[in-house]
């Protein structure tokens with residue numbers, strides 16, 4: 001017999017069905033609540049609300065588990081490649097050799113941008129934040145690729161998904177080059193996704209750029225770690241914007257805007273700035289005291305869902321060591337500050353009681369800095385990698401018969417109806 005929850009209010013009662021997933025908590029289906037009882041539920045930051053049904057990503061925050069289409073992030077980071085993970089997120093299954101080769105070929109051959117597109121970059125100030133450029137440039141894709149904006153057409157949806165995955169590195173690298181005052185570097189089809197991106201960022205016309213395999217592998221792994229994370233703020237933004245039927249490029253631009261905030265994707269930039277401000281290991285105890293006194297936050301710590309070590313943070317820490325060793329920065333003072341900060345914080349009651357652990361952003365800043373990126377680029381790299389998650393979730397949302405335009409309700413606490421008074425009577 002299927003389970004239900006009895007709900008009683010104002011003398012009326014209703015049996016609310018309980019829905020069961022394959023993993024994770026059961027969900028009470030409250031869709032009929034308002035129609036039958038005239039009350040809404042109140043959950044302003046969705047701490048207890050499942051906004052959709054999804055088959056893409058599962059997180060068990062208490063046990064530090066992250067699965068994409070069922071596969072643990074540790075196995076994907078170790079054995080897979082970012083493009084393979086893209087295929088998995090988008091299509092539901094790992095590709096066979098022929099499917100992978102077809103997918104890789106499609107992505108590689110969509111990396112170029114319309115020639116006219118480059119004019120957008122010149123409109124920005126050189127000191128513009130690259131996330132500002134990304135938000136504008138990705139939104140502008142909808143003005144260039146009209147042939148893939150019909151959201152009702154599955155083929156057009158897939159073409160726009162491929163275009164976004166393919167063109168994000170080119171746009172991100174251009175945003176970087178523009179801030180450096182260097183000429184844009186065009187993509188090359190003989191390189192892997194990560195190699196191509198690093199080359200578009202770091203090659204200059206004056207000399208050849210040879211991709212470093214250790215750094216390219218690390219970049220690829222960082223992309224895998226950021227590929228999807230179920231219904232976080234930016235993904236929910238993409239789904240919400242998409243629920244109105246908006247085109248995919250506009251939806252992803254909205255996701256980028258949401259990601260930019262310091263509590264979300266902007267935390268990697270803030271975490272590195274924090275480590276720089278702390279400066280040396282001697283200053284760590286004072287900084288931790290400041291967190292406990294609520295003078296500042298410990299950026300790169302804490303998570304809405306993980307109440308345990310973020311599994312991505314463990315892999316990121318390992319990648320950080322690999323990149324620093326390869327670059328000869330093994331004794332980076334900021335790495336020492338980060339490790340001391342982590343050690344102290346994990347043993348302090350303030351953090352233990354609140355279940356605050358390092359998240360993916362704690363070590364990513366040091367790693368990306370060692371790869372040669374300035375802090376303003378960190379969130380851009382996150383957006384590049386998360387694009388596949390956003391677009392896969394958007395595809396799922398469009399195909400879900402239960403989804404309608406997103407329209408939350410409210411608890412109104414403003415003035416009750418009153419009459420307008422003319423200005424001389426106020």
Ligand code: CMC
Nearest residue numbers: 263264265267297298299300301302303304354359360361
């Ligand atoms: N430093 C100090 N105190 C913290 C921190 C932190 N980083 N995170 C949470 N707390 C405290 C918070 O003040 C609260 O204390 P109290 O109960 O005494 O008021 C308690 O821990 C619970 O925190 P919360 O704000 O209710 O938790 P939340 O689920 O609303 O917020 C979060 C999650 C990620 C926004 C928050 O932990 C945070 O702002 N962390 C720093 C920013 C960061 O690293 N963000 C990256 C998240 S992972 C990547 C991504 O999603 O993009």
